[in-house]
Every structure is written in C-alpha cells, then in structure tokens.
Amino acid sequence: MFIVSLTYKVPLERIEPHVEGHMAWLHDAYAQGLLTASGRKVPRTGGVLLSHAERPALEACLDADPFKAHDLADYEIVECAITLTAPGFEALKD
Template sequence: MFIVSLRYVVPIEDVEPHMEGHMAWLEKYYANGTFLASGRKVPRTGGVILALGDREALEACLSEDPFAVHGIAEVEITECAISRTVEGLDALRE
C-alpha cells in the first residue's frame, strides 16, 4: 500500500482551475481499483491518496494527474505494509 501526499506549490487560486480535471483523474483510478481513499489536507495545502499496486505503475498514474502536468503540486510517495486494521478495513492489510 502507498500513501501519496500532494503539496500545492502554487497559490490556491491557481489550483482551482485544475480541480475538475484532477477529480476526473481520481475517478479513473478509483474505477480501476488503484485508489482506496483520498481527501484534502487541513489546512488546504494539498491532499492525500491511499493507493494499491506496484510503485512503477503508481508513479506512471501520478504523472497523469493534471496537478503534476501543470506543476500545481509536488508528490511524495510512502510505501507501507499495513499489518493491523479495525474491522471493515481488512482490504488494507498485506
């Protein structure tokens, strides 16, 4: 499993014009099972995505994000091996 952290590198008003494309991109990868959860950071300085798959495929996927294409956000990928979860989140475990 991967935790993807996006950090905006432009003012928030420069993020907004790309939000619709970003949301469509997210939907594509939810539909194919790559993304499990996502949301914005508080305060709104970027976002977080929980993802499955291999790192190479994830990096390719992330390069398609309009935020990456247009230089809106920097991305940090953290790989983790989830060993324990609450009931109902068993799919997160390796």
C-alpha cells in the same frame, strides 16, 4: 500499500482551475483499480492518496494528474506494510 502526499506549490487560486480535471483523473484512477482512498488535507494544502497498485503503475498514474502535469503540487510516495487495522478496515492490510 502506498501513501501519497500531495502538497500544493502554488496558491489555491492557481489550483482551482484544475480541480475539475483532477477529479476526473481521480475517478479514472479508481475505475482502473489504482486508488484505494483519497481526500484533502486539512487545512487545504494538498491531498492524500492510498493505493495498493504496483509502484510503476502508481507512478504512471500520478504523472497523468493535472496537478502534476501543470507543476502545481509536489508528490511524496511512502510505501508501508499495514499489519493491524480497526474493524472494518481490513482491506487496507497487505
């Protein structure tokens, strides 16, 4: 499993024009089976993605994100092996 932390590098005013493209990118990544879950950070300083994809496929996918293409966010990829989950979240296990 990979946890991807996106952190905005620019003010939200510069993020907003690219949100629609980012959402389209997310939907495409889900359709390709590359993402497991995603959401905004609170407070809104970026986002978090969960992925079971192979790392090269995930990295190629991230390169296509409008936030990355326009240099609006930094991306940190953390690999982890999920071994325990609460009931209902078993799909997160490796």
